[in-house]
Amino acid sequence: MTSRTPSSVTALDVARIKADFPLLQRTIRDGKRLVYLDSGATSQKPSSVLDAERRFYEMHNAAVHRGAHQLGEEATDAYEGARETIARFIGAQSRDIVFTKNATEAINLVAYSLGNASFSDTVVGQSLSLQPGDRIVVTEMEHHANLIPWQELCRRTGAELAWLGVDDEGRLDLSTVDQIINDRTKVVAFTHQSNVLGTINPVAEIVARARAVRALVVLDACQSAPHMPLDVVELGVDFVTFSGHKMLGPTGIGVLWGRTEILAAMPPFLTGGSMIETVYMDHATYAEPPQRFEAGTPVAAQAVGLAAACDYLTAVGMDKVFDHEHALTSYALEGLASISGLRVIGPNNAVHRGGAVSFLVDDIHAHDVGQVLDDRGVEVRVGHHCAWPLMRRFGIAATTRASFYLYNDFSDVDALVESLDAAKSFFGVK
Amino acid sequence: MTSRTPSSVTALDVARIKADFPLLQRTIRDGKRLVYLDSGATSQKPSSVLDAERRFYEMHNAAVHRGAHQLGEEATDAYEGARETIARFIGAQSRDIVFTKNATEAINLVAYSLGNASFSDTVVGQSLSLQPGDRIVVTEMEHHANLIPWQELCRRTGAELAWLGVDDEGRLDLSTVDQIINDRTKVVAFTHQSNVLGTINPVAEIVARARAVRALVVLDACQSAPHMPLDVVELGVDFVTFSGHKMLGPTGIGVLWGRTEILAAMPPFLTGGSMIETVYMDHATYAEPPQRFEAGTPVAAQAVGLAAACDYLTAVGMDKVFDHEHALTSYALEGLASISGLRVIGPNNAVHRGGAVSFLVDDIHAHDVGQVLDDRGVEVRVGHHCAWPLMRRFGIAATTRASFYLYNDFSDVDALVESLDAAKSFFGVK
Amino acid sequence: MYQEIILDHYRNPVGRLILEPFDVEVHHVNPTCGDEITLRVKIDDGVVTAIGHQGQGCSISQAATSVMTELLEGRTVQQALDVEAGFLALMQSRGEGQPDEDLLEDAVAFSGVSKYPARVKCALLGWMAFKDAALQAVAQSVKDQS
Amino acid sequence: MYQEIILDHYRNPVGRLILEPFDVEVHHVNPTCGDEITLRVKIDDGVVTAIGHQGQGCSISQAATSVMTELLEGRTVQQALDVEAGFLALMQSRGEGQPDEDLLEDAVAFSGVSKYPARVKCALLGWMAFKDAALQAVAQSVKDQS
Ligand SMILES: Cc1ncc(COP(=O)(O)O)c(C=O)c1O
């Protein structure tokens, strides 16, 4: 097993990259080498990100957008500078970037704001509102974060939820897309890359159909923004959401990008300080985006940390990150194919596919697979991966998932494959 | 001015405390001593808080509540351990503590959840819902964060907003409390301590009236939790909200405490991963609190940082913090009284009053006061302090506010008073 | 963690059947992993005469439910709940518990599981289902008598 | 920052009056500090013949509005908007701008303000109000002619 040669050698100097990540230097389970294959859940952080956050607190911490004093100016500059960096990272303008605490809040923001549109004073605001009989379309492979907020919006507005199915290979079934995304469809929300299957969805095709019926398109980029170059203009969607913690950034920050004119029409979601224009006891008027959507003291240090993460990724090169993970994924799929009784849930080849690889091992429950791997220092995720309906689609309860990032190398994949062999021996499975 | 002796000597060794705060070692505006008097907006952070966050990232970072591997367990322990520490800090049980990104989100959580109650499947859920004609009561001294969410909830439900006024001294006018908190009142939301006036409100009196009409009581403890010992049982309210960044903790974390049985009855607010029980394509059921209210990847490192802040404050002693600030406030009120043409907006003595001191200087706009102070290294806040209706109540546009914390000493107050004299000379005001 | 006794029960589970007749049926789910159990109990004169369970789960949850079935059948409801309380305490001990071997018998094999917080819920799935079912049965019999 | 010229205009502001008659009135607020201005313009044949303003604000906002009034009265709307654009650029230069003295005259005194981002909005309050009013006046005259 260990003597297989990587199917391609990649341009990344992983040893050097790994050295930037303090946590990856530690050992696990009594001194074993740590093989971290759970970046799909959350990524580790390079020192430069931790340093940037700390520098903010030690040098420039003050209330952003509220202080007229020097510290306040410095804090505001740091925060707004971070917005510019993060905007650049996805080809956006900074005024279209809204900071939230995670991607989940970003998606809820859109759903609640559309729900609030029916109470809007303005005609443009009202035009975004949903009526009974309107439709919201998602897919069967969505993370709960991009499913339940829409279920709840349907419940509040009387709109109906419909969804695109998934085929046996783990691709979206687009054969009925024209029926499912019908004339009454107001929102199409789908994931760019599945966190379970690894599938990369055909954005352009879905956008074309959504445009034809004038539906808004929400793209959940949680699993793509960290792993491939993104350009919001090219994507052609209306909203993009992702989380900082999955892309080398801190916990506690998410990003919503929205089209200028749509953000401008949307009513607020969270309300409070810093998102207002004028306030009276009985009513208030609201600031322009992005401030309108950032109520309260912002996630300032986290924005600074995420900007440092974007700088790190940009310095490495997102195309190289993608190529590297692509190579790891191909190599992993080959390795897994060599294990009898192992079935990959999701595409079996690396075409239009990212580095989240889910699988079942015959006669060993995912929890038990995960346990044996963990005992050997190989950290994977087991369970439904917050995509329970997708599990039902495949008639299963749980999978084991390995997911890769720029700091993984071929030896990590070897460790995975070896440990799976060990798990099989342990449970006496052939 | 500088020769006045402090009206009382306090038990805090401020020099030692100050040494724990890296930012307070820096200078400002070309080498001037930094006199940070804006802790009411946000506090500075001791090294122990920054170290705790960093240790989490460097040693234990992984997906909380999602990973079955060792790192995941360590991250979950760190996060749930932080919840216990923070619960203890306010005399609560950890299951009643919900983490948000700031106090603003915490208040919005309550308001939106009550709004969602009318769509609830359960009888207890429904019982929390608001009807047209129901009333929500706030006060005229609320921060926008504890005003606008209720305005918007009224707009969505048809409930009406009423408020308790403020007298000339900056105290709540409770003469009409029985009329204002009437039988139709479902929610009473008020601040424990005004961020502008410094006034500490009589919680027990308001709670008694709210109980008489069975209204829920929401206490905005943003300006009290950092500055005095709090015990949620003694307070007798139903919800308490505060922000980590104002109490030595990181940005990006807020706290909602709620009564067990009320949290249990409340429908969710943000929806997504980690807050579910089961999920189908067309509906979902939800976990028990606090998980029900923590959708998505949590603010894990921030919780760890806030727990370290609570540990720091507990080690100093919250009663000592309160006494120290009380002494600073008395001293500041004396000093300000010595300046002719200066008018304090808020109580003129330190009785039932915290360390936020707002004032006007005749013929000098607050912005100009703040500018001169900033040029001398004295960092205060100017403006409406996110309490615009309160400004209108006093017929003013803005005040200058100095606010104190455990790391301030009497010389900081002296610097304030001296700089105000300088501002008056600069603008040629007698 | 994987004691021989656990693997034995996992391979040859006790009570993995659709119990008929029965008094109470419950369905429990572990929301973090999606594992499920349907458990039925038969209780006669305050004695747990039979337990049957079906569902899907990992070796720990399957084995724990099997051990439980073996251990509780034939006991009074009160005795069974005492054992359950002992097992719960052991599982929450984070590897520090001193298991009462007289009370828990084969179930002490799960001591090691308590060191893995993420797996504790697995070990408890069947036990919590049983507790729920037993309490429902008691409530039902009180109602029937009144 | 506080040039003598600024303090002079602050103490003796130009155009601080309720203009009557007028063509357009606007009301602007600075949401971060609550400062307000009500500004009226009179425009005849494409020339800004008079500006009047009322409201409350700090020395910077008062002085900037006063300097603006002195500078723009008597110019064509187009010229006035060019000056406004020059002033805006100066204010956004973060202390790095090379102000065009011919264009901005006394308004160059505000160069120093551009180093204080929080005060830039103060300096711009009156200017933005004027721009808004002037554009409304133009739109109105186009409408009247058609
Ligand atoms: C009294 C009061 N309530 C609420 C808030 C809002 O807190 P945050 O901005 O951290 O959400 C603040 C501080 O800004 C405050 O002082």
Ligand SMILES: Cc1ncc(COP(=O)(O)O)c(C=O)c1O
């Ligand atoms: C595809 C996808 N969408 C949404 C989310 C939610 O992200 P977060 O938990 O950071 O809000 C995740 C990760 O958990 C994800 O993988």
